[in-house]
Amino acid sequence: MNFQPPALLDGHRRRFHYLRLSITEVCNFRCTYCLPNGWRKADEAHPASYLTVAEITRLVRAFAGLGMSKIRLTGGEPAVRKDLADIIAAVAATPGIDKVALTTNGWNLRHRLPEWRAAGLTNLNVSIDSLVADDFHAITGHDRLADVLAGVDLAIGMQLPSVKVNAVLLRETAARGFDDWVRFVRRRPVSVRFIELMRTGDNADYFTAHHVGGSVLREWLEANGWCRAERRFDDGPAVEYTRPDHAGRIGLIAPYAPGFCDTCNRLRVTARGKLRLCLFGDGGLDLRDLLQDDADIPELRARVKSGLLDKAAAHFLHRNDPGATRNLAQVGG
Known part of the structure; x- marks a missing residue:
C-alpha cells in the first residue's frame, strides 16, 4: 500500500495540497497592472539570487512529504530561466507529485513547449489579457499576441491534460x-479565467481607475446560458462555468468576493526561498537555510507545519491593504 502523508492543515482546518513556487522575480513584459516600467533590480549592488535546481529539488521533496501533490512554477516569468526544463524535470521526478504546472506569459511557448512537456509538464496556464492585438500590445508592451496564441494552440494539439488562459478583468474589458x-x-478545450484586478503596493492609482467587480462577468455568464461547474479536488480559486455547446470554459477568480479565502488550498514560496502564507500577507518564513542539505528536510517540514498555524483566516484587500506585495511579479501571483 502506498504511503499517504498526513493532511497539512492550518489553524482554520483548511487542507493544503497545492504549492505555487516562484522561480524568478524577473519578467520581460511590462504589463500596465503589474510592472508598467518593466522589471528592475531592487539593488544593483546585490544581484538577484534565486533558488537553484538543487534547492528546488529539496524544497519540493519536503512539501511532497507534507501531502503536496501539485506544484505550480511561477514568476515573474519562469521562462526567462534557461534551466526551466531542468526544474520541471526535477519537480516531475519527485515521488508524490502528480501535477507539474507552469504559468507563463507565453513569449517563447511555441518554441519551448515540446522540451517542457518532455521534461514532465502536465498543466499550463498562459496569461493573455486581450484577444485584440492592439490592446494586447498596450497592456503588455509587446506585439506578440499571434505568437502567444500559436503556443496555446500547440499545447492543445499536444493534448496536455490541462490548458488554461488567464486574463485580468479590467473596467475596459467588461465595457x-x-x-x-x-x-x-x-471549439478549444481550454478554460479562460478572468482574474479580478487586485490592489498591490505599487498600483493604487491604476487599481482605482481600472478595477471592476467580478459580479459583472458572473451576471453576464448566467444571463447567457453558462452554468457553474463542479469544483475538483485540487482546483485553484477559480469558479468555472460551462455550456454544452462549447468545448471550453469561462471562469472567474474574485478575491474581493465574500468567503474567497474559506477554501484556500495553496501555499506560496518566493524565488528567494520564503514561505508566504498568503499572497497579500506580510513578511514570510525563511526556508532557504534548510535547503542546503538533504538531512535538513525533516526540520524544514517541521518549520512549515509550525508556520502554517499562523496563517490568517483571510486577506485584507477589502481594506485596501495588500500586505507586503508591491507587485504580482514579486511573489508569483
Whole structure:
C-alpha cells in the first residue's frame, strides 16, 4: 500500500495540497497592472539570487512529504530561466507529485513547449489579457499576441491534460464585453479565467481607475446560458462555468468576493526561498537555510507545519491593504 502523508492543515482546518513556487522575480513584459516600467533590480549592488535546481529539488521533496501533490512554477516569468526544463524535470521526478504546472506569459511557448512537456509538464496556464492585438500590445508592451496564441494552440494539439488562459478583468474589458472570449472557447478545450484586478503596493492609482467587480462577468455568464461547474479536488480559486455547446470554459477568480479565502488550498514560496502564507500577507518564513542539505528536510517540514498555524483566516484587500506585495511579479501571483 502506498504511503499517504498526513493532511497539512492550518489553524482554520483548511487542507493544503497545492504549492505555487516562484522561480524568478524577473519578467520581460511590462504589463500596465503589474510592472508598467518593466522589471528592475531592487539593488544593483546585490544581484538577484534565486533558488537553484538543487534547492528546488529539496524544497519540493519536503512539501511532497507534507501531502503536496501539485506544484505550480511561477514568476515573474519562469521562462526567462534557461534551466526551466531542468526544474520541471526535477519537480516531475519527485515521488508524490502528480501535477507539474507552469504559468507563463507565453513569449517563447511555441518554441519551448515540446522540451517542457518532455521534461514532465502536465498543466499550463498562459496569461493573455486581450484577444485584440492592439490592446494586447498596450497592456503588455509587446506585439506578440499571434505568437502567444500559436503556443496555446500547440499545447492543445499536444493534448496536455490541462490548458488554461488567464486574463485580468479590467473596467475596459467588461465595457467591451466577453463575446471574443466565448468564441475563443467555442471549439478549444481550454478554460479562460478572468482574474479580478487586485490592489498591490505599487498600483493604487491604476487599481482605482481600472478595477471592476467580478459580479459583472458572473451576471453576464448566467444571463447567457453558462452554468457553474463542479469544483475538483485540487482546483485553484477559480469558479468555472460551462455550456454544452462549447468545448471550453469561462471562469472567474474574485478575491474581493465574500468567503474567497474559506477554501484556500495553496501555499506560496518566493524565488528567494520564503514561505508566504498568503499572497497579500506580510513578511514570510525563511526556508532557504534548510535547503542546503538533504538531512535538513525533516526540520524544514517541521518549520512549515509550525508556520502554517499562523496563517490568517483571510486577506485584507477589502481594506485596501495588500500586505507586503508591491507587485504580482514579486511573489508569483
